Amino acid sequence: MKQSHQLPLMGLLLFSLIPSQLCEICEVSEENYIRLKPLLNTMNQSKYTRGTSSSVNVLLSLQLVGIQNQNLKQKLIQQIEYIVKRRLSQVSSGELALIILALGACRNPDKNLIYDYHLIDKLENKFQAEIENMEAHNGNPLTNYYQLSLDVLALCLFNGNYSTTKVVNYFTPENKNYYFGSQFSVDTGAMAVLALTCVKRSLINGQVKTDESNLKNISIYIKSLVEKILSEKKENGLIGNTFSTGEAMQALFVSSDYYHENDWNCQQTLNTVLTEISQGAFSTPNVAAQVLPALMGKTFLDVNKDSSCVSAAGNFSISTQEPITVTTPGSQSSISVNYSVRINETYFANVTVPNGSVFLDVMEKAQEMNDTIFGFTMEESSWGPYITSVQGLWASNNDRTYWELLSGGKPLSQGVGSYVVHDGENLEVRWSKY
Numbered sequence: 307m308k309q310s311h312q313l314p315l316m317g318l319l320l321f322s323l324i325p326s327q328l329c330e331i332c333e334v335s336e337e338n339y340i341r342l343k344p345l346l347n348t349m350n351q352s353k354y355t356r357g358t359s360s361s362v363n364v365l366l367s368l369q370l371v372g373i374q375n376q377n378l379k380q381k382l383i384q385q386i387e388y389i390v391k392r393r394l395s396q397v398s399s400g401e402l403a404l405i406i407l408a409l410g411a412c413r414n415p416d417k418n419l420i421y422d423y424h425l426i427d428k429l430e431n432k433f434q435a436e437i438e439n440m441e442a443h444n445g446n447p448l449t450n451y452y453q454l455s456l457d458v459l460a461l462c463l464f465n466g467n468y469s470t471t472k473v474v475n476y477f478t479p480e481n482k483n484y485y486f487g488s489q490f491s492v493d494t495g496a497m498a499v500l501a502l503t504c505v506k507r508s509l510i511n512g513q514v515k516t517d518e519s520n521l522k523n524i525s526i527y528i529k530s531l532v533e534k535i536l537s538e539k540k541e542n543g544l545i546g547n548t549f550s551t552g553e554a555m556q557a558l559f560v561s562s563d564y565y566h567e568n569d570w571n572c573q574q575t576l577n578t579v580l581t582e583i584s585q586g587a588f589s590t591p592n593v594a595a596q597v598l599p600a601l602m603g604k605t606f607l608d609v610n611k612d613s614s615c616v617s618a619a620g621n622f623s624i625s626t627q628e629p630i631t632v633t634t635p636g637s638q639s640s641i642s643v644n645y646s647v648r649i650n651e652t653y654f655a656n657v658t659v660p661n662g663s664v665f666l667d668v669m670e671k672a673q674e675m676n677d678t679i680f681g682f683t684m685e686e687s688s689w690g691p692y693i694t695s696v697q698g699l700w701a702s703n704n705d706r707t708y709w710e711l712l713s714g715g716k717p718l719s720q721g722v723g724s725y726v727v728h729d730g731e732n733l734e735v736r737w738s739k740y
């Protein structure tokens with residue numbers, strides 16, 4: 307064959323070898339920013355009680371998308387400073403990782419806090435404690451793999467020390483920590499893809515040295531996790547559920563060499579999320595903060611891009627007006643629900659609560675009726691209240707036990723503080739293993 311004929315052929319061959327979409331990102335267009343307003347209002351209007359970590363997620367989200375609301379940002383940074391100064395020892399590894407990401411995003415003067423308070427060293431220690439706990443307790447970390455992924459991500463982005471070999475050992479896609487029962491956790495898998503992609507990039511650009519096999523394994527893990535994430539895609543485009551979709555989108559944005567263009571219709575996912583926003587699905591600051599970056603085409607890997615965090619969305623004003631609470635006629639009336647606590651036996655109660663009550667109101671009412679059977683404890687998390695014990699039986703990360711919330715026998719995708727109950731519903735808290 308003459309050379310002149312070979313050239314186009316070579317070109318074609320090369321073209322077919324280049325991944326079809328190096329970075330496939332779909333995002334809300336400027337004229338549609340208005341549809342994100344409910345998210346911003348939720349983030350803005352929440353009352354950030356001292357020391358809770360939802361302020362961290364909100365700050366990270368605002369920084370990533372480049373929204374210039376100095377008032378709100380200042381308030382959030384003060385909250386975070388308070389946490390860093392007063393109660394860092396009580397903060398979990400993943401919370402600290404988020405603090406580092408939020409403070410370190412963009413050319414931000416508050417970045418200094420990371421170094422003034424030695425936050426990277428402290429994260430290295432907290433990550434080490436997670437690993438030690440896994441070694442002592444049958445592979446169960448102090449927290450969970452979502453947080454371990456955040457740890458690796460923050461250490462990787464901010465040049466902390468971590469062992470690539472340990473990452474390769476612990477993050478195999480078959481690891482039980484990616485699952486709750488038999489259900490793959492999309493949130494967890496997505497965060498792991500972001501972390502592993504960061505590690506992969508630092509290996510490729512030579513920032514971190516390791517042997518070839520680690521790099522190969524990391525690529526294999528990313529591919530397998532991406533497949534698992536895509537297999538949780540629903541007909542309407544959501545991936546996992548409403549609340550994991552934003553994180554899944556971030557993971558898919560950074561891993562487009564690992565799936566085919568036809569495997570994911572990003573636009574469909576985006577449209578469904580926008581519809582969910584308009585239906586009020588993201589009504590707590592943390593869930594709003596978690597979905598926003600992906601909708602604006604951003605991922606946690608953009609944190610150290612050293613941009614100034616100003617974007618077209620910068621001028622996008624956030625209104626400070628109170629949320630309009632829709633009072634449906636008859637909202638003062640009462641409803642009655644069946645509530646049960648299931649351990650080995652099941653304990654029932656019929657509970658009457660005002661219309662519009664949440665799961666927690668039902669639990670409190672039942673507790674008033676019979677403290678021995680329905681007594682419970684909870685703790686505040688960035689997601690709102692988390693039930694820690696019922697009848698004196700405590701959830702344990704070491705044993706992978708927890709109190710599962712169900713309605714009509716199906717697990718709920720909201721916590722006790724936000725799930726609004728309906729008349730005649732069968733609610734249950736069940737002693738479960740994950």
Ligand code: CBY
Nearest residue numbers: 449450452493549550692693708709710711717718719720
């Ligand atoms: N964040 C974390 O550490 C949490 C990680 C996370 C994977 C998280 C979901 C995802 C995320 N984006 O943050 C997670 N849940 C975990 C790890 C867990 C386990 C917690 C124990 C541990 N090992 O750390 C566990 C026990 C399996 C769990 N979640 C339980 C529950 C139920 C809580 C019930 C209770 N006792 O109060 C519940 C209500 C499910 C149920 N039916 O019982 C639950 N989780 C839900 C619904 C959720 C979603 C919350 C959505 C919302 N609208 O509020 C969630 C986003 C999340 C928080 N869990 Co868990 C998952 C989803 O639906 N997409 C890091 C930290 C710094 O913020």
